[in-house]
Amino acid sequence: MNKLITYILAFILIFSLTANKAEAKNVPPKISADGVVLMDATTGSILYSKNQDSKYPPASTTKIMTALLALENCKLDDIVKIGKKPPFVEGSRIGILEGEKLSVKDLLYGLLLQSGNDCAQALAEHISGSIDTFSELMNKRALELGCQNTNFVNPHGLYDAAHRTSAMDLALILKELSKHKEFKEIATTTMYYIEPTNKSKEKRPIWNKNRLIQPNSEYYYEGCEGGKTGYTVQSKHSYVSVASKNGQRLIAVLLHDSERTYWSDVRKLFDYGFDNFSLETFYLEGDHLTEYTINDNIKIPLLASENFYYVKNSSSNEVPTLKINNKDLSEKSFKRGDNILTASILYKDKRIGTLNLASGIDYSSKKPLFNFSEKFNFNMIKSFLLKILKFTSILLILAIIMLRIRKKIRDKKRRKRKEKIREKIYMSKYKNFK
Template sequence: MMKKILLYGLVCCLLLSAFGGVRACAEESGDAPEQLYARSAVLLDADSGRVLFGKEEKEIRPMASTTKIMTCILALENRQEDQIVTASANAAGQPKVRLGVKDQEQFYLRDLLYSLMLESHNDSAVVIAEGIAGTVEEFAGLMNQKAKELGCNDTHFVTPNGLDASDEGGVHSTTARDLAVIMRYCIAQSPCREEFLEITRTKSYQFANVDGSRNFSCNNHNAFLDMMEGALSGKTGFTADAGYCYVGALTRDNRTFIVALLACGWPNNKGYKWTDTRKLMEYGIANYEYRDVWEDVELPKVKVDGGIEEAAPYESRIRIPVCVKEKEEIPVLLRGDEACEVQTEVEETLSAPVKEGEVAGRIRYLLDGEEIASYDVVTEKGVEERDLGWAILWILKLASL
């Protein structure tokens, strides 16, 4: 009998332990991703540019061929229609991976963009850079200028293909955060975003050089495009210094997420970047939803000094109502435990004269201390000034009674 009791107790303990473990896992499913292979990683909301998750996301590291997203978007924005480019000896001498261009061979620049993004050819990158800016150095200057415009102050470009290099400005490098911001520009903000998406989503592409003497075929090596529903774009990269790198974007239910990974393993760990990308994308999909954070805030009436109130002509300090000039929805991508802070800033006193619709303050919506929206608070009515002319008219009015 005692043995049966002990056995029953042991079974109960095992069952409680098992179900308790399941419950613990369920409770932790909303936690931030752990045990990523990448040394630097970021999950970015493409709509707002907000970092939803980061791991050493501001650490400066080499970025290998993920560089080519900047090369591609700059070429799209600066090329001439049907532009023809000529390969130089410098381009023809680039190391693998390469298209195999020959010195003085001519191509249509648009064709080389598929070579650049689908096969990641290093020689095509140089032909494109020299065709746009004259030299690799001048093109790198354009890349760095664009990075600064996007607020990527921890990024430095030396080459258009991402090969390990350095110059007087430093090492060819970026951060996971900056790389995600550049991808955001490419897919959502650039005037050439649709062309960028078209190129980077193409499965295969065939073309010839200008004189038709040689034909080429390119196949897309971005496995992420077939990995998850809603995959938009992406670019892989690898060098000895950078390790495996990746930047990619996904859209699902009107939400667009960007993942950037730097130093995500070295040979023979080529698949680490796909594991990390999926983990971060699934975290974003499972935990972030759009919510309308607009609030109808009760606003106090504002005092007006030296104003005229016909109903109370002897009162020199009156109060007038104020309201928000424009009301609208404020959709924000939020995790379940996140909320926006609403700050109301309204003037206590205004001096007459006051016009109807005059700004008397602001309502600010803050998320993690950053302003995400703000609205003017304006007066609902105007107030004339109690001046000498009004006093004389009032005296005359009283005298006529």
């Protein structure tokens, strides 16, 4: 009897622990940073957030925008000649020298691995000529990416009261940067050496400060594709990172962290995201969705113009629905593959995106004189005969007009011939009279 009670108690305890563990798995972790975003990089869906639109000084996480602009506007083997100011910028540096010639690739490694403020300023001057002009480019690109709470005034993140961004905006910037394969290649390198230059005879070692990509670190995270730390006294600690697992890529942003727990916090965020959400395919490009009917008898196959993905919560069995935004196409002409309609994608009663729909066939709005595929009835016969009568009447009128014109031409020629004959007779009589 005692054994039975023991087994029952053990079962209850194990079940309770398992249930608590499963419940904890579904609960978002506690993050010490003030501004937090966990985003699915494919769809832009927000899986967790805290003060996502609040503005904070971002410190060196600013450098992900500098890296993005460098990859968009330069080639890795472009040579940069260092100006007077970069070697003397405040904060972290890799020790570049005035007049030194370095590649964009070298400067990006110094920027992302060792957080070189000198590298940031050198890249800014190379791309735009000055810090002010480069800052304008940063803000312009931020707006293009959908950032609503960002104002950059420098390329490195040294504190400035006007230099602000949000967790949401940094996630959007990192989402775009992570599309560049060069970013992952650079940001996951543990150690890099700058070869001797025209100003330095020695190799310069640059090591990666991101602990999530260091295999020997307690914070190592398998699947991490890069990240960037940041710190100033006023900005506090910040960290942005991207990781992939099972075909899904997540972006984590932590801003204004006074406790410096971002290494462990970002791991918790990634685990929460990968454990509770999955990237699902709704439609692939070219999939047949439905048909659109024109004039009650012509059916136009509608195809997906692009891939469409959505993020599914592991605790939900719901799937998205497609709502076609109908419009009259009867007067339109289009080719196979042309986008002719759009559809709203709804998931859990919320609109999560728009899908372009392409035609599966060619279609012309020009109607034949008589469509024999339509239902044959008296009204159609009457309509057809009226069309024939109108057409015949027009031809008859044209024929009469042409006959009258030809008659006038013949009469005119006949009169001319008579006049010439009269003239000859007259001239003949006039000669004889003389």
